[in-house]
Amino acid sequence: MNKINTLLESYQLSNQLSLKNRILMAPMTRAKADNDGSPTQAMADYYAKRADAGLIITEGTVIRPDGIGYFNVPGIFKKQHIEKWKVVTEAVHKEGGRIFMQIWHVGRVSHPLFIGGDLPLSASATSMQGRIRRTQNMYYGKSREATLEEINSLIQSYADAAYHAISAGFDGVEIHAANGYLIDQFLHYHTNLRQDIYGKTPKNMSRFALEIVKACGDVIGYSRVGIRLSPGAYLNEMVGDSRDADVFSYLLSKLNDLPIAYVHTGNFDDSVKFNELRGQSMTQFIRNHYHGNVIASGGYDLTDAEKLVSQKHFDLVSIGRPFIANPDLITKLKQKKNLDSYDASMLDSLN
Numbered sequence: 001m002n003k004i005n006t007l008l009e010s011y012q013l014s015n016q017l018s019l020k021n022r023i024l025m026a027p028m029t030r031a032k033a034d035n036d037g038s039p040t041q042a043m044a045d046y047y048a049k050r051a052d053a054g055l056i057i058t059e060g061t062v063i064r065p066d067g068i069g070y071f072n073v074p075g076i077f078k079k080q081h082i083e084k085w086k087v088v089t090e091a092v093h094k095e096g097g098r099i100f101m102q103i104w105h106v107g108r109v110s111h112p113l114f115i116g117g118d119l120p121l122s123a124s125a126t127s128m129q130g131r132i133r134r135t136q137n138m139y140y141g142k143s144r145e146a147t148l149e150e151i152n153s154l155i156q157s158y159a160d161a162a163y164h165a166i167s168a169g170f171d172g173v174e175i176h177a178a179n180g181y182l183i184d185q186f187l188h189y190h191t192n193l194r195q196d197i198y199g200k201t202p203k204n205m206s207r208f209a210l211e212i213v214k215a216c217g218d219v220i221g222y223s224r225v226g227i228r229l230s231p232g233a234y235l236n237e238m239v240g241d242s243r244d245a246d247v248f249s250y251l252l253s254k255l256n257d258l259p260i261a262y263v264h265t266g267n268f269d270d271s272v273k274f275n276e277l278r279g280q281s282m283t284q285f286i287r288n289h290y291h292g293n294v295i296a297s298g299g300y301d302l303t304d305a306e307k308l309v310s311q312k313h314f315d316l317v318s319i320g321r322p323f324i325a326n327p328d329l330i331t332k333l334k335q336k337k338n339l340d341s342y343d344a345s346m347l348d349s350l351n
């Protein structure tokens with residue numbers, strides 16, 4: 001392993017928050033919460049073991065019952081969720097770590113069985129194909145268009161989740177607006193067919209995301225709010241449209257006016273260049289339009305990330321699967337030890 005220097009230096013993420021290093025633990029759904037969505041002691045142990053990361057971003061945590069799309073994902077909408085998350089944040093803080101909660105609503109990436117029999121809410125009525133991950137025989141299907149009243153209530157639910165996350169001891173929240181989930185469904189032409197003030201134009205299509213950022217920022221302070229975006233279409237049946245770049249350049253220009261903590265790329269392979277982003281990778285596109293802290297993610301080797309951070313292509317990197325394989329990833333880097341390889345079977349248990 002080559003020398004890692006810059007990535008291991010501390011970084012001032014905001015005037016509130018100084019990070020020990022620039023290597024973040026990426027949000028990763030582990031589907032190991034209790035059946036009522038409460039995080040467990042095993043989850044507290046799992047996160048505490050990784051407290052050496054500059055910042056841990058938790059797995060997607062659902063903001064309300066109709067935002068669920070998988071079994072055993074954690075929530076942040078019940079009293080007991082807040083109490084149990086306190087155990088997690090205390091364990092991480094005790095080890096000197098920092099932790100943001102990723103707040104999540106899956107939108108159309110759900111099934112009536114998860115949400116009391118209703119059709120999943122989305123920007124528009126669309127249809128998804130395919131089997132739901134981690135199930136034997138449950139398939140995606142139709143979604144329905146959120147009414148204006150429901151949109152207002154969703155924005156309020158994100159703000160409530162942010163408030164509850166801070167009550168549970170988190171250092172901040174990351175708004176999950178990436179990977180084809182609810183907010184992303186408003187940001188791409190493929191899934192936003194609306195004809196009202198939330199559709200048709202870059203300004204309207206960005207409105208929902210911006211209203212959520214402002215609602216959360218107003219409640220917990222902007223320096224405690226980050227956002228994850230996937231300007232390229234790649235997951236959960238999103239299909240790119242050449243007009244998408246205009247939506248994301250508009251959104252990023254507006255985020256420049258808000259003192260949020262960061263913008264984080266949501267991607268599994270950040271070497272991919274997207275036609276709809278005019279041949280750029282997601283992080284290149286974000287860097288070109290956003291002037292604040294940029295966190296890259298997606299298949300990064302740490303030696304490459306070190307080079308790219310030194311050359312200012314981005315400011316921080318989030319690491320996912322290698323953090324599952326190596327709870328002591330930061331120690332190994334400091335001691336110049338090789339990392340263990342990730343294997344999908346490691347997802348079976350929380351270690």
Ligand SMILES: Cc1cc2nc3c(=O)[nH]c(=O)nc-3n(C[C@H](O)[C@H](O)[C@H](O)COP(=O)(O)O)c2cc1C
Pocket residue numbers: 026027028029030058059060102176178179228266267268269297298299300318319320321322347
């Ligand atoms: C098991 C697993 C679960 C994931 N769950 C989430 C999630 O809840 N929220 C999210 O934004 N990204 C999620 N991701 C994506 C990761 O945050 C990250 O972007 C991706 O793994 C690429 O980084 P890596 O190559 O360093 O693993 C998940 C990835 C994996 C492997």
